[in-house]
Amino acid sequence: xxxxxxxxxKKKAGLRMGGLVRELATNKYIYLMALPGLLFYLIFCxxxxxxxxxxxxxxxxxxxxxxxxxVGLENFKQFFTxxxxxxxxxxxxxxxxxxxxxGFPAPILLALLLNELQGKYFKRTVQTITYIPHFxxxxxxxxxIIDFTMRDGIINDIIAIFGGGRSNLLMxxxxxxxxxxxxxxxxxxxxxxxxYLAALGGIDSSLYEAARIDGAxxxxxxxxxxxxxxxPTIVVLFIMQIGKxxxxxxxxxxLLYSPATYETADIISTFxxxxxxxxxxxxxxxxxxxxxxxxxxILIFAANTLSRKINETSLW
Amino acid sequence: xxKDESISRSIFRVCNxxxxxxxxxxxxxxxxxxxxxxxxxxxxxxxxTGLLLKPAGLSLEGYxxxxxxxxxxxxxxxxxxYVGVGTTLNVIVTALLAYALSRKTVKYAKHMMVFIVxxxxxxxxxxxTYLVVKNLGLLxxxxxxxxxxxxxxxxxxxMKTAFMGIPDSLEESAKLDGANDIIVLFRIxxxxxxxxxxxxxxxxxxxxxxxxxxxxxxxPTRRGLYPLQLILREILINASxxxxxxxxxxxxxxxxxxxxxxxxxxxxxxxILCVYPFLQKYFVKGVMVGAVKG
Numbered sequence: 073x074x075x076x077x078x079x080x081x082k083k084k085a086g087l088r089m090g091g092l093v094r095e096l097a098t099n100k101y102i103y104l105m106a107l108p109g110l111l112f113y114l115i116f117c118x119x120x121x122x123x124x125x126x127x128x129x130x131x132x133x134x135x136x137x138x139x140x141x142x143v144g145l146e147n148f149k150q151f152f153t154x155x156x157x158x159x160x161x162x163x164x165x166x167x168x169x170x171x172x173x174x175g176f177p178a179p180i181l182l183a184l185l186l187n188e189l190q191g192k193y194f195k196r197t198v199q200t201i202t203y204i205p206h207f208x209x210x211x212x213x214x215x216x217i218i219d220f221t222m223r224d225g226i227i228n229d230i231i232a233i234f235g236g237g238r239s240n241l242l243m244x245x246x247x248x249x250x251x252x253x254x255x256x257x258x259x260x261x262x263x264x265x266x267x268y269l270a271a272l273g274g275i276d277s278s279l280y281e282a283a284r285i286d287g288a289x290x291x292x293x294x295x296x297x298x299x300x301x302x303x304p305t306i307v308v309l310f311i312m313q314i315g316k317x318x319x320x321x322x323x324x325x326x327l328l329y330s331p332a333t334y335e336t337a338d339i340i341s342t343f344x345x346x347x348x349x350x351x352x353x354x355x356x357x358x359x360x361x362x363x364x365x366x367x368x369x370i371l372i373f374a375a376n377t378l379s380r381k382i383n384e385t386s387l388w
Numbered sequence: 389x390x391k392d393e394s395i396s397r398s399i400f401r402v403c404n405x406x407x408x409x410x411x412x413x414x415x416x417x418x419x420x421x422x423x424x425x426x427x428x429x430x431x432x433x434x435x436x437t438g439l440l441l442k443p444a445g446l447s448l449e450g451y452x453x454x455x456x457x458x459x460x461x462x463x464x465x466x467x468x469x470y471v472g473v474g475t476t477l478n479v480i481v482t483a484l485l486a487y488a489l490s491r492k493t494v495k496y497a498k499h500m501m502v503f504i505v506x507x508x509x510x511x512x513x514x515x516x517t518y519l520v521v522k523n524l525g526l527l528x529x530x531x532x533x534x535x536x537x538x539x540x541x542x543x544x545x546x547m548k549t550a551f552m553g554i555p556d557s558l559e560e561s562a563k564l565d566g567a568n569d570i571i572v573l574f575r576i577x578x579x580x581x582x583x584x585x586x587x588x589x590x591x592x593x594x595x596x597x598x599x600x601x602x603x604x605x606x607x608p609t610r611r612g613l614y615p616l617q618l619i620l621r622e623i624l625i626n627a628s629x630x631x632x633x634x635x636x637x638x639x640x641x642x643x644x645x646x647x648x649x650x651x652x653x654x655x656x657x658x659x660i661l662c663v664y665p666f667l668q669k670y671f672v673k674g675v676m677v678g679a680v681k682g
Binding site for chain 2 (some may be wrong): 096099101102103105106108109110112113115116117118119120121122123124126133137160182186188189190194197198200201202203204205207208209210211212213214216218219220226243246258261268271291322326327341345346354357358361362364365368369372
């Protein structure tokens with residue numbers, strides 16, 4: 073479009089249309105092929121973006137989006153001044169932070185340890201077995217977590233052996249984040265290590281030799297050769313992780329939380345679900361969701377800029 | 389000095405192997421537990437505490453209850469529909485769009501790409517999406533689980549990258565022979581991208597198999613359309629095993645409930661776990677394709 077607008081001889085609207093028609097005609101099959109996919113994006117991605125304006129309206133389903141009255145920032149004001157704003161925002165950020173601080177390094181560590189293993193078959197076996205939790209559906213995983221943390225579940229049995237008292241762990245608000253993060257590591261540690269293992273395999277072995285000749289021990293080799301070697305991979309995955317901060321494990325939280333643990337477990341997206349789908353409070357929850365999307369967008373750009381400055385590696 | 393290092397090195401190796409073995413046990417045991425518990429006798433299982441190293445008493449009571457549960461059958465049938473039809477449509481639409489985006493001769497390919505990539509960064513959110521589905525009259529309709537997730541942008545980019553890797557000369561010579569784009573796609577590009585397509589089938593298939601949230605949101609009243617995962621959720625998480633218990637006495641209820649729960653998990657998960665080892669290499673490949681692309 074840019075070229076057409078800038079080139080002076082094509083300024084006439086008729087000519088511009090002619091160009092478009094000619095292009096559509098020469099590549100008619102191509103555009104026909106793209107059509108179903110583009111329609112999907114138009115309806116199910118851009119449709120909701122347009123629909124998000126109900127965040128600034130008092131949406132009444134009977135009247136439709138256009139006819140509903142504008143209310144400005146009323147819905148946002150209601151959210152920011154309401155009692156749930158700090159709680160849900162704080163819980164979202166804290167759960168994400170824990171997830172990143174403890175969950176993100178785990179697969180890197182596993183990959184480094186796997187890389188030190190000698191036997192090829194042993195290594196392969198460890199990998200295959202640690203993938204299993206990733207393959208089991210979230211519903212089953214959550215069912216397991218619920219079961220094992222119950223009063224008479226295995227985890228309580230273990231706590232009892234060490235002299236601790238029994239309790240239903242998932243009903244204790246102070247335990248929720250721990251359960252969420254630890255089970256998350258258990259689910260993804262094996263699967264997450266694949267990418268790092270591949271990156272480790274790509275490091276030039278002559279670098280290790282050079283380091284050895286310079287008298288570097290194993291630990292220094294890891295620090296000066298291995299880690300810089302996989303740094304680009306780490307950075308890219310880290311940015312992607314930051315991009316998920318605001319949508320942190322929504323489904324898993326939905327499955328594991330309960331009114332007893334809302335205090336620590338209720339995050340923005342679960343709040344949106346309860347307000348919007350369960351209570352049909354569409355405009356208010358759309359406003360909360362929009363707030364979430366905007367924060368998310370800012371975080372992605374911030375992470376990308378930061379990594380470009382520090383590491384000269386970025387997604388775009 | 390040299391000897392010191394080799395000693396510390398062997399200590400490290402032994403510790404490392406021990407840690408790996410511990411990790412394997414932690415990753416595997418919960419699933420062994422489920423299998424053992426599912427074959428257990430309800431009353432015995434209730435009595436045992438701690439680790440279960442073999443079924444507590446042998447009984448198929450749990451499996452009998454599961455196989456008598458109509459919901460499990462309809463759930464299975466629905467999931468097979470969603471996985472089968474959904475994945476087929478996913479792959480077809482994604483491949484067509486990826487082909488269009490990968491052609492260098494297409495003037496508006498870049499514009500289309502921008503149109504698509506924007507959606508990766510910003511979305512309208514859950515509620516507006518729900519309202520779109522609702523206003524299209526798709527609530528309580530099977531297709532509500534298929535259309536709103538028709539194309540995954542991530543998969544689209546993976547596929548487009550694969551298509552772009554195919555040498556232009558092949559396409560050009562075909563075009564000289566009078567082939568149009570449809571023929572180029574089906575006779576040249578797709579046959580050369582079978583492993584990418586396998587990865588796509590897997591990614592889409594697994595996401596349909598595991599999906600439950602859209603079903604919960606978009607099928608508010610049609611329980612008959614529930615996928616297996618939502619039935620599992622009722623049994624595992626909402627613990628509504630009640631309708632399976634009709635004919636057992638209320639005393640054995642609580643304990644039998646557990647066994648039924650575990651048996652359901654086994655019935656719903658084992659078929660998939662049996663297939664995974666064969667698909668694993670494609671999964672790993674898929675992860676790598678995505679990682680290279682970033």
